[in-house]
Amino acid sequence: MKTLQAVRGMNDILPADSALWQYFERTVADLLTGYGYQQIRLPIVEPTELFKRSIGEVTDIVEKEMYTFDDRNGDSLTLRPEGTAGCVRAMLQHGLLGSGVGQKVWYTGPMFRHERPQKGRYRQFHQVGVETFNLTGPDIDAELIALSWRLWQRLGISDAVKLELNSLGTSADRARYRDDLVTYLKARFEQLDEDSQRRLASNPLRILDSKNETTQALLVDAPKLADYLNDEARAHFTELRALLDAIGIPYQINPRLVRGLDYYGLTVFEWVTDQLGAQGTVCAGGRYDGLVEQLGGKAAPAVGFAMGIERLLLLIETLGKVPAELARQVDVYLVTLGEAAVTAGLRLAEQLRDRLPGLRLVVHAGGGSFKSQFKKADKSGALYALVLGENEVAEQQIGLKPLRTEEEQENLSWQDLPARLAQII
Structure with a gap:
C-alpha cells in the first residue's frame, strides 16, 4: 500500500x-x-x-x-x-x-x-x-x-x-486618499504589475505593499497617506x-x-x-x-x-538562540535488572518524583541486559544513570553513574538519593 x-x-x-x-x-x-x-x-x-x-x-x-x-x-x-x-x-x-x-x-x-x-x-x-x-x-x-x-x-x-x-x-482619511491614489495609478496603469492592476479596482491601498520593483518605483511620486x-x-x-x-x-x-x-x-x-x-x-x-x-x-x-x-x-x-538546556530532555535514566529490581525501581521512581517535581526521570521499560539498557540511557542524553539490580534491592542501595564525565559511580542509600540528585541536577 x-x-x-x-x-x-x-x-x-x-x-x-x-x-x-x-x-x-x-x-x-x-x-x-x-x-x-x-x-x-x-x-x-x-x-x-x-x-x-x-x-x-x-x-x-x-x-x-x-x-x-x-x-x-x-x-x-x-x-x-x-x-x-x-x-x-x-x-x-x-x-x-x-x-x-x-x-x-x-x-x-x-x-x-x-x-x-x-x-x-x-x-x-x-x-x-x-x-x-x-x-x-x-x-x-x-x-x-x-x-x-x-x-x-x-x-x-x-x-x-x-x-x-x-x-x-480614519476611514474618511483613507477614502480621500484612495480616490487620489487611484487617479494617480490609473494614469500609469500599463506600468503596474498584474497583481496591482487587479487590486486597483478592488483594494488599491494594497498596491503600496507590492514587492514588484517597477511598481515600487511608480509609488515614489504617488500621493502620501500621511498628508491626508x-x-x-x-x-x-x-x-x-x-x-x-x-x-x-x-x-x-x-x-x-x-x-x-x-x-x-x-x-x-x-x-x-x-x-x-x-x-x-x-x-x-x-x-x-x-x-x-x-x-x-x-x-x-x-x-x-x-x-x-x-x-x-x-x-x-x-541566530543560534536555542537555550542549551533544550538539547537535553532527560536528567536521569533508571536501569533495572531482575523482577524485584523492576518493582522496586518503579516505586523508587515515583518517590523521587514526589520529592523532586522538576526531575526529568526515565525508567527503562522492556527489559534487556544492563549493556543494552546503558546504550539506551546514553542515547537518551541523560546526565546520570541510576543502577538497580537484585543486590542493590536487597541492600536498599542504588548506583549513581555519570554518563557525560569520567567520574566514578557512587553507591547511595535510597534515603540519601533525593538529596544527592538535588545537589547535582
Missing part, C-alpha cells in the same frame, strides 16, 4: 522539535500573564461570513486562500485564516464588551491559508494573537509594542528585528511615537505599511527581520476600531497583533 503523507504545507511537529515550541509557548504565556492578559481559546472553524465581513471579500485571503466547505447542514464554514475576527465574534457572543471595561486577551493555535508553501510559510501555520478592547488611547498601542519588544529580549532576538510603524488614519490624516489621527500617531521614544524602543516610519486586512485604521506596525529571506515579517498588528461594529456589535475601540510561531522559531534557530 502507498504510504500516506501529510497534506502539502501542513507539517508534523516531531518530538525532537517540540521542546523549542514548548519553550516559546511558556515564554509567551509568562510574559502576557505578567502584563495582565488572559487566555481565550477559540474554535478552529468559523462561519465563512465572519471572514467575509471582517477581512473583506476583495482581499487575497478571502478570494483565493481560505479553506471553505459546506457542512452536512449546508452551512458554509471556513478553517480560520486568522484569529482576530473569531476573537471579536467571541467577545460579542458572550457579552464581554458591553460594560465598557477594558479587555486584554490572547490566544494561540493553528491558522489555515492555501498559499504556496515555502520556508517559514505554510498552509497550516501557528500564531499567537494578542487583542485589547474598550481602550482608546495610544498608550495601549504603545503597551502592545512594548510587550512584544520585551518578548524579543527574552528570546534573545531583539538585535535581529526592527519595528516599522505607520498610521492609516486629520488632526485627531495625526495627534494619536504623534503621541504614540512620543511614548515609544520615552520607553526607548527604536522604530522606523514606513509610509507604505498598510497591512493586508481591511479592518485596520490608525496605528499599524510590523516587526521585521532580514535574517529569513523574503519572509521578513515575524509580528504585525494595529488598531481596528471599526471591526466590532462591523460584526454587529456596538462600536468599541480595539487594537492587537499576531506573531507567526514558525517564523519566530526559525529566527531563534538561525
Whole structure:
C-alpha cells in the first residue's frame, strides 16, 4: 500500500522539535500573564461570513486562500485564516464588551491559508494573537509594542528585528486618499504589475505593499497617506511615537505599511527581520476600531497583533538562540535488572518524583541486559544513570553513574538519593 503523507504545507511537529515550541509557548504565556492578559481559546472553524465581513471579500485571503466547505447542514464554514475576527465574534457572543471595561486577551493555535508553501510559510501555520478592547488611547498601542519588544529580549532576538510603524488614519482619511491614489495609478496603469492592476479596482491601498520593483518605483511620486490624516489621527500617531521614544524602543516610519486586512485604521506596525529571506515579517498588528461594529456589535475601540510561531522559531534557530538546556530532555535514566529490581525501581521512581517535581526521570521499560539498557540511557542524553539490580534491592542501595564525565559511580542509600540528585541536577 502507498504510504500516506501529510497534506502539502501542513507539517508534523516531531518530538525532537517540540521542546523549542514548548519553550516559546511558556515564554509567551509568562510574559502576557505578567502584563495582565488572559487566555481565550477559540474554535478552529468559523462561519465563512465572519471572514467575509471582517477581512473583506476583495482581499487575497478571502478570494483565493481560505479553506471553505459546506457542512452536512449546508452551512458554509471556513478553517480560520486568522484569529482576530473569531476573537471579536467571541467577545460579542458572550457579552464581554458591553460594560465598557477594558479587555486584554490572547490566544494561540493553528491558522489555515492555501498559499504556496515555502520556508517559514505554510498552509497550516501557528500564531499567537494578542487583542485589547474598550481602550482608546495610544498608550495601549504603545503597551502592545512594548510587550512584544520585551518578548524579543527574552528570546534573545531583539538585535535581529526592527519595528516599522505607520498610521492609516480614519476611514474618511483613507477614502480621500484612495480616490487620489487611484487617479494617480490609473494614469500609469500599463506600468503596474498584474497583481496591482487587479487590486486597483478592488483594494488599491494594497498596491503600496507590492514587492514588484517597477511598481515600487511608480509609488515614489504617488500621493502620501500621511498628508491626508486629520488632526485627531495625526495627534494619536504623534503621541504614540512620543511614548515609544520615552520607553526607548527604536522604530522606523514606513509610509507604505498598510497591512493586508481591511479592518485596520490608525496605528499599524510590523516587526521585521532580514535574517529569513523574503519572509521578513515575524509580528504585525494595529488598531481596528471599526471591526466590532462591523460584526454587529456596538462600536468599541480595539487594537492587537499576531506573531507567526514558525517564523519566530526559525529566527531563534538561525541566530543560534536555542537555550542549551533544550538539547537535553532527560536528567536521569533508571536501569533495572531482575523482577524485584523492576518493582522496586518503579516505586523508587515515583518517590523521587514526589520529592523532586522538576526531575526529568526515565525508567527503562522492556527489559534487556544492563549493556543494552546503558546504550539506551546514553542515547537518551541523560546526565546520570541510576543502577538497580537484585543486590542493590536487597541492600536498599542504588548506583549513581555519570554518563557525560569520567567520574566514578557512587553507591547511595535510597534515603540519601533525593538529596544527592538535588545537589547535582
